[in-house]
Amino acid sequence: MPSSATLAKLPAPSFELVQHTLDNGLRVVLAPDRSAPVVGIAVLYDVGMRSEPEGRTGFAHLFEHLMFQGSANLEKLEHFRYVQSSGGMFNGSTHLDYTNYFEALPSNALERGLFLEADRMLSPRITEENLANQLDVVKNEIRVNVLNRPYGGFPWIYLPAVLFDSFANSHNGYGGFEDLESASVGDAKDFFNRYYAPANAVLAVAGDLAVDETLELIEHHFGPITKRRKPRRPNFGEPPLDGERRERHDDAQAPMPAVAIGYRVGDPVRGLSGHLAMLLLAEVLSDGDASRLQQRLVQRDHLVTDVSAYLGEFGDPFDERDPSAFTITAHYPDARSLDAILAAVDEELDRIATDGLEPGELDRVRTRLVSVLMRELDSVLNRTLEFAKFELIYGRADLVAELPGRLAAVSEGAIRKAAATLRPDRRAVLELVAGGAQ
């Protein structure tokens, strides 16, 4: 049990949250906070890389680009111009289980921002010309982030192919060029009709807003969008591995080898307590110079340049439904060290599972983690995105405020138990072979 001193020391954020569902099924979360004249607006659609069809790898992300290319009442380029000339910023990103679109704006642009999001939920302008242009842009995005960069896409693109079996979980979410090139306007329209229904989305607005007035604006702009069926989401879960898997990935540009060790972890939503124990384990292993793997691999054994343990395939523990993954990555100078690194990782996990944590270790790691989670909520845009994400993935925006308390309830025993599940026969090891080594 955590000491009462710890619980008292841990501050918890509190938010006013208002929730509402429109007749067309759009779920709305409002989080008023009038301390600064800025608002965040986010629309999350319940479709991500895991839902793209075979032969269409990268389609969810390509489609995200198409959502910026004009809509029912807006020409190409107008979306960007309206947001930015109002003093705001925008972006969108594609995740494994969802896709988000968002703006941070001065609060006097609130209605404009709502209009812009409603307009593309109503009808994006998907044309041959826009598709061809954004295909080129996306290929250049992949070149800059993956193909022309040492360690590009490592491990997020390559580890899932070793760790998971189903197409949904194992394919390259950025997409192969051949698949991207075969995408058509018809595919995009089908994708929109199927997945971009109001009932398949969450709208969150946070910051300088009046609740009643904002609900009226939302009803006015989003209410007329026709109701469509919410698509059924398949269960993508895969049971833990029952034997070790090892693969090699050649990186012609990398000057030093690297390794990614992945483990499948269970349903984050139904098993949140266990998931939080896994999250604290990741911090015990690699957060800062006092962490287990930094001390062992960097400072004592001098085997690696850096090491990192994280929960969630993109590094955000709350970003995906079943399945999720626990990953340990390291860069190291000598390719012959791999077995020693794996042995040391196993030994450290075993030490936690067998001997537990040092006095004070859990308290300090937990205090820091709570501080990090709150720090991320200081930005109105991050708050907006977190409320929307927790509503979409967990069905509970208010879980954001409860996390410190839930973390405080995680026992040392739960962390030992989490460590005990990360066995060698349950891991997938992807070795990056450095083709650029001299």
Add this chain to the structure above:
Amino acid sequence: MTTPVPELTKPRKARKLSLAERTLDSGLRVVAVRKPGVPLAEVRLRVPTLSARPTHPARISLLSDAMLTGAAGLDRSGLAASVQALGGDLSVSVDADRLLVGGNVLATNLPALLQLIASVLIEPTYAAREVATERDRLLERLTIARSRPGVIASEALGLRIWGRHPYAVDLPQPEAVAATTAAQVRRLHDELIRPDGATLVIVGDLSPNRALGQVEKALAGWTGAPLTGRVPALSASPAGPLLIVDRPGSVQSSLRLGGEAVPRSDPRYPALQLANLIFGGYFSSRWTENIREDKGYTYGPHSRIDHHVLGSTLMFDVEVATEVTAPAVLETRYELGRIASLPVTESEVAAVRQYAIGTLALGTATQAGLASNLSALAGVGLGLDWILEHPARLTATGVDDVSAAAAEFFAPARLTGVVVGDAERIAEPLAALGDVER
């Protein structure tokens, strides 16, 4: 029939910030700002370290990496554990101008974090064993950094722009790092890491006056002035032919251009800032709309104004597909020539003015954002007033001012450039456009 885009409503004013500042007897300037939001405090200690000594880049880099490896009887993991237990984090970074100790902590634990920072400043250990560990890691990280095309390009451009000035060196040379000893690092700390001329910025959920008292108490033992040497003035950067740096097999070319700009205190600065936004400083810029949204040559071009203590530079960067390298350079020069020789429009200026005002507010709306901005401003003798008064300066800047700044600074003949890519495929097409150098 199209629906009109909603107008902006009346803007709401931001709340006033309360600030306290004091220059301590040691010469350390301290600025504390109350900014509630999350119960945290952000800390930025900026120590000037500019030096023209040839051994300096390697020694200050290693100093930065080894600074938190022990102090006042705490070993490396002991120090890290102490910071973590406060819900805190500390990190050290350097550039040519300064060393920055950055951190954040639960606001109630600010005094304790300041004590730990004091111990690092006053009694750092730099144990030979830890310095050796960090030396090896630094060498490995340099190898990785120099395998990235962007780093290769910025090193080549730095040499072009800065010549023999210390600003040309962003990363140290491996031979110099390998030859650096713990004793040399300790001596450098003793010579340079001194309070006279340094600035400490603290922003958070705190009382500014109480924070000043806490700093005064915690840092009472940190005294003295740095041992400074002469640093040559900047000379005007030469234009000259486009330098081609060969990186065989690159699927993209990294184009970098640089030229002179003016600092934030210059009366021409607001006009130059707006001209830069119109050209390539935001998504709705001419450069982006041309080579991304129209032609698909790139994922995104960016231009920006970099500020150093001795001067400011206009920087342009873009990664383009190898096969369209020459056309992308052609379009870039076209846009540069167009903005330098034809006036900008009223609507372009109105859009970027609002964007600059809005994003300044967003960028300083978080504790971390405000702290980093204030710290950077402090380095050139500016403060919170600059942030508060800047919107009025932008509002007073008209089309003629922006056109004049564009004519003065964006002329392609005034810029110097490099391109890193597969020379075999790009050299000939580039040579067809004008002088190139290998």
